[in-house]
Amino acid sequence: MVREEILRWLLETDSARLQELWRRADEVRRHHVGDAVHLRGLVEFSNRCVRQCGYCGMRAGNSKLPRYRMTSDEILASARLAHDLGYGTLVLQSGEDPSMDPEWLAAVVRKITTTMPLAVTLSVGEWPPEALQLWREGGADRYLLRFETADEDLLRRIHPPLPGRPWSRFEILRSLGDLGYEVGSGILIGVPGQTFGELARCIELLRELELDMIGSGPFIPHPETPLGRSPVHFSSLEGGYGAGGLSARDQVPPDDIMTYKVLALARIVRPYANIPATTALATLDRASGYEKGLQRGANVIMPNVTPVRYRSLYHVYPGKVSSAPSDDTYYADIKARIEALGRTVGVGPGSSARWSGAAASCP
Ligand code: SAH
Secondary structure, eight states, X not given: OOHHHHHHHXXXXXXXXXXXXXXXXXXXXXXXXXXXXXXXXXXXXXXXXXXXXXXXXXXXXXXXXXXXXXXXXHHHHHHHHHHHTTOSEEEEEEOOOTTSOHHXXXXXXXXXXXXXXXXXXXXXXXXXXXXXXXXXXXTOOEEEOOOBOSOHHHHHHHXXXXXXXXXXXXXXXXXXXXXXXXXXXXXXXXXXXXXXXXXXXXXXXXXXXXXXXXXXXXXXXXXXXXXXXXXXXXXXXXXXTTTTOOOXXXXXXXXXXXXXXXXXXXHHHSTTSBOBOOHHHHHHSTTTHHHHHHHTTOOEEOOBOSOHHHHTTOOSSTTOTTSSOOHHHHHHHHHHHHHXXXXXXXXXXXXXXXXXXXXXXXX
C-alpha cells in the first residue's frame, strides 16, 4: 500500500467505504495470525519519570501526582496473577526513571522467567544500549517503545530530549532487533500538531521498522499537561474536518474512527504483527472499543494486572478503563468478550511470527 492510498483511507469519511477497509484488515488478520487473541498481563510498576512529555500525565512536571515504584515481590505477585489467569506474556511498563538500577530490573525479569513460563515485554522508555542488553540477557523477550509521531521536529516539541543523551528513539528502535528483542512501537494518534500527511508517514514507518508489535492509541488530553490544559482545537489547522476542506495538512482528530483506521492500516502493512486493541481505545469507546478493534485488525488485549491501589496513580491520561475495575468481573469479562466474537483466547507466549518461524518476512 503506497502513501497516497494510506492517505486516502485516513481521509475517508464514507462509512460504507470504510466497511471495505475493516473487512480487508480483518481478512488479513485472520489469514496471517488466525483467530487467537493473545492476552498480555500489564504491570504498570512505576510512575516515576524524568521526562517532560507534553501529552503525558506522568511527566516530571506534574507535582500533583504521588509517585510509586512497586517492589520486586509485588511485581512477582502480579506476574503470578497473570500466569494464574492463563496469560503467556507479562508486560512491565513504567515512566522513565534513571534512578532505577538496571541490575534490579534484570533480576526481576530473571526471577519471573525462571519461575514461570511467561514471555516478558519491557516498556520503560529510552535507555542506553548496555541496559537494553543487560535486560535481554536477563531474559526479556520484547521491547515496546512508541515513536509516537514520525515527524522528528514534532516529537522534539512534545517529547523534549534530555540533555546529554546521545541516543534517539529511532536509533533505539533500530538497535533492539540486533539485541534479539521482538520490537514494538506505535503512534499517539491525533496528538496536537499531527497532520494527515504525517500520520500516513507514520503508517509507512510501521512497515519500514519491520515491527513485530504495533500498539497505537488515541491521544486523550490530560489536564495537568501542556497539551491538555488549554482547549486544543482538533477540527483542523486550516479548512475543517468533515466540512469538505480536508487536506493532508489538517490536524488529525484523536477519535475512535481514526484509531480504527490506524489499526486496520497497521494490519495491512504488517500482516504478521501482534497488534493490541489498546486501553486508550477502550477508554474512548467503552462499549465496543475492544470488539471493534479486534474486528478491524487487532489480535491482542493487554489486561491490567497492576495491584488496584496503584492503578489510578499510573495516570498517563484521565478516565482509563482499567483504573479500578472489580477484578473478578474485569478479567472474566475480557475473555467473554473475545469468545462472543467467535474468537479464541490465545495459549502460550504468542510470539511474533518472525520469531516463531511461521514467517520469514512480511510484504
Ligand atoms: N515511559 C514509557 C512508557 C510510557 S506510557 C515510554 O515512554 O515508552 C506508554 C504510552 O502511553 C506512551 O508511549 C504514549 O503513547 C501513551 N500516552 C501518554 N500520554 C497519553 C495521552 N495523554 N493519551 C493517550 N496516550 C498517551
